Amino acid sequence: MRVAVFGVGYVGLVQAAVLAEMGHQVTCVDVDAAKIERLKEGIIPIFEPGLAPMVQTNHQAGRLHFTTDVAQGVSFAELLFIAVGTPPDEDGSADLQHVLAVAGAIGRLMQGGKVVVNKSTVPVGTAHRVHQHIGGILAERGVSLPLEVVSNPEFLKEGAAVADCLRPDRIIIGTDSTHAMALLEELYAPFNRNHDRIIQMDARSAELTKYAANAMLATKISFMNEMAGLAEKLGADIEAVRKGIGADPRIGYHFIYPGCGYGGSCFPKDVKALIHTASEIGCEAPLLRSVERVNDRQKHRLIERLHQHFGSDLAGRTFALWGLAFKPNTDDMREAPSRVLMEAIWAAGGKVQAFDPQAMNEAQHLYGLRDDLTLCGTQEAALKGADALLICTEWQQFRAPDFELIQRTLKQAVIFDGRNLYDPARLRQRGFTYYAIGRGDSLEQGK
Numbered sequence: 482m483r484v485a486v487f488g489v490g491y492v493g494l495v496q497a498a499v500l501a502e503m504g505h506q507v508t509c510v511d512v513d514a515a516k517i518e519r520l521k522e523g524i525i526p527i528f529e530p531g532l533a534p535m536v537q538t539n540h541q542a543g544r545l546h547f548t549t550d551v552a553q554g555v556s557f558a559e560l561l562f563i564a565v566g567t568p569p570d571e572d573g574s575a576d577l578q579h580v581l582a583v584a585g586a587i588g589r590l591m592q593g594g595k596v597v598v599n600k601s602t603v604p605v606g607t608a609h610r611v612h613q614h615i616g617g618i619l620a621e622r623g624v625s626l627p628l629e630v631v632s633n634p635e636f637l638k639e640g641a642a643v644a645d646c647l648r649p650d651r652i653i654i655g656t657d658s659t660h661a662m663a664l665l666e667e668l669y670a671p672f673n674r675n676h677d678r679i680i681q682m683d684a685r686s687a688e689l690t691k692y693a694a695n696a697m698l699a700t701k702i703s704f705m706n707e708m709a710g711l712a713e714k715l716g717a718d719i720e721a722v723r724k725g726i727g728a729d730p731r732i733g734y735h736f737i738y739p740g741c742g743y744g745g746s747c748f749p750k751d752v753k754a755l756i757h758t759a760s761e762i763g764c765e766a767p768l769l770r771s772v773e774r775v776n777d778r779q780k781h782r783l784i785e786r787l788h789q790h791f792g793s794d795l796a797g798r799t800f801a802l803w804g805l806a807f808k809p810n811t812d813d814m815r816e817a818p819s820r821v822l823m824e825a826i827w828a829a830g831g832k833v834q835a836f837d838p839q840a841m842n843e844a845q846h847l848y849g850l851r852d853d854l855t856l857c858g859t860q861e862a863a864l865k866g867a868d869a870l871l872i873c874t875e876w877q878q879f880r881a882p883d884f885e886l887i888q889r890t891l892k893q894a895v896i897f898d899g900r901n902l903y904d905p906a907r908l909r910q911r912g913f914t915y916y917a918i919g920r921g922d923s924l925e926q927g928k
């Protein structure tokens with residue numbers, strides 16, 4: 482089948498590559514000419530395992546095309562995917578200007594019937610709005626053409642995007658149209674072989690499903706972070722509690738890891754947007770507000786601990802920071818807990834020596850040259866002359882470090898671990914002062 486994908490960000494590029502991999506003909510359209518040129522040369526704008534070879538192979542095989550020409554994209558296929566960004570507005574609502582810009586272009590340029598598929602995470606009612614928008618433009622043009630607008634939200638996780646897209650848990654298709662449904666069933670047939678993953682519903686329910694899924698996952702994390710706070714004060718160990726509750730299949734082991742807060746491009750934005758939607762329709766959404774509040778507080782947990790240990794003035798102190806990305810296997814630093822921590826250290830006069838396996842360029846891009854941030858080439862280099870080690874991301878390579886080297890290199894053997902990577906008893910045995918999240922032992926020792 483032929484498909485055009487508007488917007489080659491995370492969602493658009495991965496979706497396009499995976500569809501081409503299955504044999505479909507895919508044209509990607511983006512307004513960013515430099516990005517399109519780089520993609521044609523096989524240079525991928527994001528770090529995502531498995532994506533670069535998939536894009537290169539399918540581009541060379543003539544199944545994956547890149548263009549800035551919107552008209553070419555619109556005429557290329559009957560199925561037009563919208564996968565542009567929906568950044569949060571100042572009030573937390575999702576900004577639909579890019580979605581509506583693509584819709585407008587489709588309305589102006591379409592010559593035959595189209596099925597427009599919304600992949601971007603958009604507020605409930607957007608499929609309807611996009612339909613109205615395109616319909617309005619067609620009316621101005623004085624033409625009447627068949628048009629369907631479908632909601633087909635994306636659930637991929639950064640760092641596992643290609644695998645998630647190749648083997649989706651579910652394929653949500655929000656439409657009442659049998660024609661649109663038939664086209665999408667054909668498109669997704671290769672992903673739907675072993676068991677039926679397609680769940681059809683109305684467009685509004687599909688749009689809400691995406692927000693509800695992310696809000697539910699964010700709720701699990703904030704719940705665990707709140708429990709971690711209790712565990713700390715009660716002298717209990719949240720890691721034991723996690724195992725204990727996860728064994729109940731109704732709760733499960735996924736997404737109950739306490740830490741220094743959730744970040745990324747989705748959870749913070751989507752929880753905010755859903756709170757905004759709720760308030761617009763006169764609903765309070767007290768649970769969602771708490772989820773957000775708990776997370777904001779959690780991102781300050783490490784700096785609070787740092788102040789408890791070193792006092793409020795961090796002038797003259799340097800901290801080694803391992804992990805800048807909001808989670809492992811990505812270079813993405815959007816809403817990353819590391820940023821809250823670094824900025825608080827700088828505000829208190831301290832310096833940071835940071836290392837991340839992938840996010841160094843991103844950090845450079847975000848913060849530029851400043852004398853209170855040194856970006857180090859290795860995790861060991863970050864330790865040199867530092868007063869303590871701080872950990873914000875659970876990259877595999879941080880899990881079993883050379884503790885003797887850490888001890889020798891740091892000025893004091895102190896670790897503030899925002900991801901509970903180590904065994905507190907073992908570290909204490911080695912002579913470390915070890916602060917983790919929600920581990921009673923560390924409280925005792927912090928006293």
Ligand code: UDX
Pocket residue numbers: 635636637638639640695698702735736737738739740741742743744745746747748807808
């Ligand atoms: C998320 C959803 O998982 C995905 O389905 C949706 O499409 C987009 O948003 P992503 O933002 O890529 O994906 O990352 P995810 O792996 O879900 O992690 C989000 C954040 O939660 C990270 O900061 C992670 O560190 C944190 N997290 C996750 C925890 O703190 N504890 C956990 O138990 C799980």
